Amino acid sequence: MVGRMSTSSENSKLNYILHLADNSLILGQRLGEWCGHGPVLEQDIALTNIALDLIGQARYFYQYAALTDNRGKSEDHYPYFRGEREFKNFLLLEQPNMDWAYTMARQFYYDSYCFVMYTEMLKSKDEQLVSIASKAIKEVSYHLKYSSEWVIRMGDGTEESHEKVQNAVNDLWEYCGEFFETTQYESEMIEQGIAVDASKLKEKWLRSVGEIFNEATLIMPEGKWFQTGGKEGVHTENLGYILTDLQYIQKTMPGLSW
Amino acid sequence: MAISKEAIYKTLSTVVDPEIPVITIEELGILKNVEIEGDKVIVFITPTYSGCPAMNMIELEMRTALLAEGIQKFEIKTVLFPPWTTDWISDSGLQKMKAFGIAPPEKTSRSKRVLFGETINVECPQCGSTNTEMVSRFGSTACKAMYRCLDCKEPFDYFKCL
Ligand SMILES: [Zn+2]
Numbered sequence: 079m080v081g082r083m084s085t086s087s088e089n090s091k092l093n094y095i096l097h098l099a100d101n102s103l104i105l106g107q108r109l110g111e112w113c114g115h116g117p118v119l120e121q122d123i124a125l126t127n128i129a130l131d132l133i134g135q136a137r138y139f140y141q142y143a144a145l146t147d148n149r150g151k152s153e154d155h156y157p158y159f160r161g162e163r164e165f166k167n168f169l170l171l172e173q174p175n176m177d178w179a180y181t182m183a184r185q186f187y188y189d190s191y192c193f194v195m196y197t198e199m200l201k202s203k204d205e206q207l208v209s210i211a212s213k214a215i216k217e218v219s220y221h222l223k224y225s226s227e228w229v230i231r232m233g234d235g236t237e238e239s240h241e242k243v244q245n246a247v248n249d250l251w252e253y254c255g256e257f258f259e260t261t262q263y264e265s266e267m268i269e270q271g272i273a274v275d276a277s278k279l280k281e282k283w284l285r286s287v288g289e290i291f292n293e294a295t296l297i298m299p300e301g302k303w304f305q306t307g308g309k310e311g312v313h314t315e316n317l318g319y320i321l322t323d324l325q326y327i328q329k330t331m332p333g334l335s336w
Numbered sequence: 337m338a339i340s341k342e343a344i345y346k347t348l349s350t351v352v353d354p355e356i357p358v359i360t361i362e363e364l365g366i367l368k369n370v371e372i373e374g375d376k377v378i379v380f381i382t383p384t385y386s387g388c389p390a391m392n393m394i395e396l397e398m399r400t401a402l403l404a405e406g407i408q409k410f411e412i413k414t415v416l417f418p419p420w421t422t423d424w425i426s427d428s429g430l431q432k433m434k435a436f437g438i439a440p441p442e443k444t445s446r447s448k449r450v451l452f453g454e455t456i457n458v459e460c461p462q463c464g465s466t467n468t469e470m471v472s473r474f475g476s477t478a479c480k481a482m483y484r485c486l487d488c489k490e491p492f493d494y495f496k497c498l
Contacts, residue, residue, distance in 0.1 A: 134386025
């Protein structure tokens with residue numbers, strides 16, 4: 079079919095872009111919570127730097143969502159005025175910071191995923207997604223280097239740091255299965271060569287995570303059961319609290335700007 | 337249109353990076369191109385890092401510069417592809433950076449390893465010694481890492497390769 083995409087196809091594309099945007103936004107917001115609370119100044123600065131990259135990437139996706147959406151919304155509509163059920167981020171990314179081991183384990187799982195996912199996205203038929211991926215992958219490579227180093231440093235560190243990071247990777251494991259699930263909006267976009275078929279990335283992801291765990295003397299979790307739903311708007315209780323914080327000003331004084 | 341695109345480009349090329357005020361956006365490779373469509377000026381820029389807060393400031397200064405030239409109808413468009421790389425920083429930009437006290441980035445064409453922060457022999461911008469070590473992968477801004485010189489003992493910023 080030549081010409082305009084069908085409405086359902088437009089919705090699928092919008093949902094897919096929002097899924098990508100929400101991932102970056104929610105993790106960026108979570109990392110921002112460390113600002114002023116980092117264990118040492120250098121790591122405080124590192125996390126806020128990563129958070130800024132993520133929020134910058136989220137903005138590219140929200141701007142693209144606004145162009146794709148035929149309702150004429152601005153990029154700010156999506157982060158500030160959607161409800162919890164409309165957010166499509168992975169459950170992993172809304173999990174609380176807890177301690178340094180959890181924060182780094184969450185970062186490492188997600189950076190490893192992003193690296194393989196954005197590499198694949200460079201082959202998308204969608205020009206704008208390729209542009210954003212080409213920009214994001216440079217930043218993600220650097221984030222991955224950083225989170226890998228921390229996983230190794232803690233895993234191959236003291237008895238206490240080893241135990242903490244092993245517990246963190248074990249606990250967060252159940253949220254990683256969702257990376258490789260395919261929603262309906264994705265399958266339509268995969269068919270059109272626009273979305274990345276994440277179900278095909280699992281082996282690569284397992285291999286790269288395994289290599290670092292090996293170096294970190296960590297045991298790869300083996301759980302087969304995974305908590306899913308985030309991509310389709312069914313979240314853990316954590317997201318509500320994040321959004322309350324994130325959306326407070328715009329909901330109290332809509333349209334307020336600096 | 338009375339003003340040529342070359343003249344507009346020249347005006348805009350004097351805008352400096354608020355974080356490193358000795359370097360212009362042209363030297364940094366942020367300013368890409370100027371086009372004139374009918375009576376409208378279109379300026380193409382490319383961001384360094386996705387989350388670089390200086391980009392908003394740079395856009396504001398570009399607006400001010402255009403308005404000061406009496407140009408009212410313009411649009412500043414952000415281009416993401418091809419993604420910005422530190423290889424686009426001009427030689428004069430690299431020299432000014434060093435004089436400003438920031439160790440300039442290696443050319444990524446020389447070694448892909450530098451892209452992953454595996455920098456070898458970063459030269460101290462104070463004393464020129466290569467006996468230096470990284471303190472942190474992330475510095476005061478997204479584009480920098482923190483280093484220290486083991487000879488003159490001075491800490492310094494290193495502009496990371498991207
Ligand atoms: Zn020195």
